[in-house]
Amino acid sequence: MDKENTPDKLEGIIVPMVTPLLSNGELDKKGTERLIRHLTHGGVYGIFILGTTGEASSLKTALKKELIEITCKETQGQHLVLVGITHTAIDVSLKIAKIAKDNGAGAVVAAPPYYFYLDQDDLFKYYIKLADLVPLPLFLYNFPIMTKNTIEPETAQKLSRHPNIIGIKDSSGNGVYFQKLLAIKTEKPDFSVMIGPEEMLAQSVLSGGDGGVNGGANIFPSLYVRLFEAAMNRDIDLVNKIQPLILEISKNIYGCSPKTSSYLCGVKESLYYLGICEPHIAPPLQSVDAKAKETIVQNLEKIIFKIKSI
């Protein structure tokens, strides 16, 4: 297996990058390039494209291919690129994985298939098959509220013994579950355990976690990098200064609308306001209304002001 673009252990902030889209549904290529530069200048460790925040499930293969190409080209091997291959059909996952490999990405990420309910034996066999077949290191992704299927800690532990499975991102929000994942590191210290919900980033790192895959890092990459480093350095004072801002982003940027797209529009409208990329989202999601967009911008300005004073 070729691991030339993959480090021994993933650690730090990995951005689950949004997919910039034009109003006609095609990729906003210029916006994508600007966004990648914004992220790499912000000091993030890696970029995870085609995840939930990347709206992967809503996009056609051709667009995914374009996005992979641009991202790998822009990062120039200086930053780890992880490519989401989550799909209900394993053949489709393998197809995307091959494109990722051909373009120089460093790893692939797969949440469980999300149509049928699966038991742990189904899930285990599925992941072993996937890990055997993908041409890049595989990162697990637990997100039961979306996929209905949970990768139980015992299953994750068994999977961690596969040489091609390098870590897990947990977006369940379940603190007990996350502690059980951390216990895998006793047996396999270089198995990366990363947190999805940014509200839990600091506490997860203080508990021994390896970093975060946090949506807000699209907007404020360096803020999340600083919080990660503060937690790594056990600088509790700095953690306590940044954590309220993280919660404010969660509440006032992501929570501006009761619509399902509220989080996604919060990130994309912020990036649009910052002049980075277009704000459009793909169906079946529909954008929040004009009033919510206005509130997002107002709240964003307040947060930018506060960040400057840290």
Add this chain to the structure above:
Amino acid sequence: MDKENTPDKLEGIIVPMVTPLLSNGELDKKGTERLIRHLTHGGVYGIFILGTTGEASSLKTALKKELIEITCKETQGQHLVLVGITHTAIDVSLKIAKIAKDNGAGAVVAAPPYYFYLDQDDLFKYYIKLADLVPLPLFLYNFPIMTKNTIEPETAQKLSRHPNIIGIKDSSGNGVYFQKLLAIKTEKPDFSVMIGPEEMLAQSVLSGGDGGVNGGANIFPSLYVRLFEAAMNRDIDLVNKIQPLILEISKNIYGCSPKTSSYLCGVKESLYYLGICEPHIAPPLQSVDAKAKETIVQNLEKIIFKIKSI
């Protein structure tokens, strides 16, 4: 819009056909042809390929295309062919719909996108867009336990006013919901309301429903046709003779294993035993164990014996 292969109103038994697969994951073409002949000889009204029972979410596009071609060719325009286009990405749904149209299918079927949570406004706009763009009449498909998203009765009623939306299949199992769907027919009598769970077939038709999309019709097409006709004719005695068999199929063929694949394997193992097609299923589902397969066959023999005596 071309409706030459689509009748004014769907009514009767539509089989949600399994997808016969070889052990290498490719389509079992000979088995597929035999299965289609088995179904049409059984007197079913139509064949619905690439639904949940058809494992659509687990299959690659090339295989779906082959299946559409064979099914349309074998039915020779004598039976309605409905093609499932359910997918999280609308572009992929449209691609399958075009293949269906090009091969002479009569309608397409779409459950809600199943990754993101959607509100009713999202769902409504999604379906209107889909109905505008697909080149065949569109049948709705409600299956919230799989898709997480319910097409609420009010939304279904609004969608029923779109000229290209011709009916709905409900697999929720919710009897209150189904009664509310039936109320749509007051406004639009030719809107077909069909039941998924076969245990509810008789009662749904007695209540005014238009028929069933029932998995067991893969094995025993004429039994389900007879039950449908008995209910249409209000022949309660005959209904009461057949209904216990339907429940026995449900309990003793589909319920032989605690695995998620229990229903699907119940159908496929039965067809294999009957010499119709191969029994393999696609990942991520895993087959039931050998003991369960044996029990399926034993129970099947008993049911076949009982059917003969009706």
Add this chain to the structure above:
Amino acid sequence: MDKENTPDKLEGIIVPMVTPLLSNGELDKKGTERLIRHLTHGGVYGIFILGTTGEASSLKTALKKELIEITCKETQGQHLVLVGITHTAIDVSLKIAKIAKDNGAGAVVAAPPYYFYLDQDDLFKYYIKLADLVPLPLFLYNFPIMTKNTIEPETAQKLSRHPNIIGIKDSSGNGVYFQKLLAIKTEKPDFSVMIGPEEMLAQSVLSGGDGGVNGGANIFPSLYVRLFEAAMNRDIDLVNKIQPLILEISKNIYGCSPKTSSYLCGVKESLYYLGICEPHIAPPLQSVDAKAKETIVQNLEKIIFKIKSI
């Protein structure tokens, strides 16, 4: 066991009676008496007090005792009185059952305990113990959305063999489940299987069910009795005339508010408008707002007008 006040088989409309309350939370005794007369004049088969609609979980024992006394006294042994004894603590259930027996009630009704999750073995042993200890025939009550615990059909079948368990009310809304309950009658024909959701009353009786325990019968007892009888007589034309009114009551009386109390306030506000009893509800539920109350009354008037023309 004394079954003098209990018939061999329950059949027809049993009203899950609301508990009329004064604004100070005490029982509205005069209203209760008027309500009971309203129901018995409407021709219902029995009265079920202290169920979900009766807000049993929100009431103290002293008030429950008063209600049992008044109901048993007012019905004067002419109508079956069923008393809800559902509670998380079996000792409390038994205490209420004894009060019911002492006042001449005919049966008790128990949904599963609703704090802990229970497996089917727990549930079975619980119900056997309860059936052994209560001094009146026991009616099962399945309502998983409230209690979290489902009485699976296999468990209900095993319980139906206990001489003191006489039937089951199903409020799950699940049509497949209900068909499986009906199958119990093959083995034990006098086991009563009744439907909770009134939208399913007609179809359940057409399928072989024994009647309904329907909240709307508080307002319009004779309407539900007529629908039951029409379905029993297979008078499909009359069923088709009444069923739209049932759906209209469901939509326009129960659905006037997004609040949890919408159904309960729909019933109680209607009874208040009809001069039968006070409309107050017990905490933790809070009433719908004034606008919703107004809408209830307006919609009620329309429904009363339509009922007259059947």
Add this chain to the structure above:
Amino acid sequence: MDKENTPDKLEGIIVPMVTPLLSNGELDKKGTERLIRHLTHGGVYGIFILGTTGEASSLKTALKKELIEITCKETQGQHLVLVGITHTAIDVSLKIAKIAKDNGAGAVVAAPPYYFYLDQDDLFKYYIKLADLVPLPLFLYNFPIMTKNTIEPETAQKLSRHPNIIGIKDSSGNGVYFQKLLAIKTEKPDFSVMIGPEEMLAQSVLSGGDGGVNGGANIFPSLYVRLFEAAMNRDIDLVNKIQPLILEISKNIYGCSPKTSSYLCGVKESLYYLGICEPHIAPPLQSVDAKAKETIVQNLEKIIFKIKSI
């Protein structure tokens, strides 16, 4: 309001005490006394009786009264006693609260009513009413998997402004939710935010939480006190020594059976093995089987051995 037995701020380990029961269902009084001495000698901050672990929902009032009396008497005012008053009927909650006050308890604890679904407005009004009426400081208790109703962070924040509401125990396991609760302390620093699941104790205290209400402290009170203190002192090395034991207790003591009662039997069988109290549990829960009990004891011995070496 009398707060003589309640400190300004709750902080540390509060044991959610099991209720020792005899085989006839009555209180094991001698066992209760031994258990209380075991806990107070272990250095816990307080004792919370009649919670979920205390099987409050399964017990009759007379037994609850006995338990309150013994606990208040045994602790002799040296340890805070919190009494669970969670019930679906507010009158019943108030009755228990009065008994608690009369016996000298320091606070009462209430989870949301758990039969009806409640919106946040219902919940807010319910808790304000309860806080106004109870004669002791009120501690909130969030446990949505049991009660179905979540106290949303915004609601908890509003409730924290009531002078008689002193804190919240969160058993949701949701790490994002817990971080949002901690944010309440910015406005009201003496509002206690405590964690239920012991797997999260260390990380919650490292994040600024005030302590834990952890079931395992019934067995090993001093171990949980040491973990709490290590986290308070930011002694990460000691935390890292104890945390694996906490996870081992969770996995090997609580997880010995698939039955719902597995956690509760894990605690009670351990206490029985240690000679502290009888192991019986109240219906509707049923005990784990003999093999599971044996495994609990074997695993307990291993853990005791490991604890000695810390």
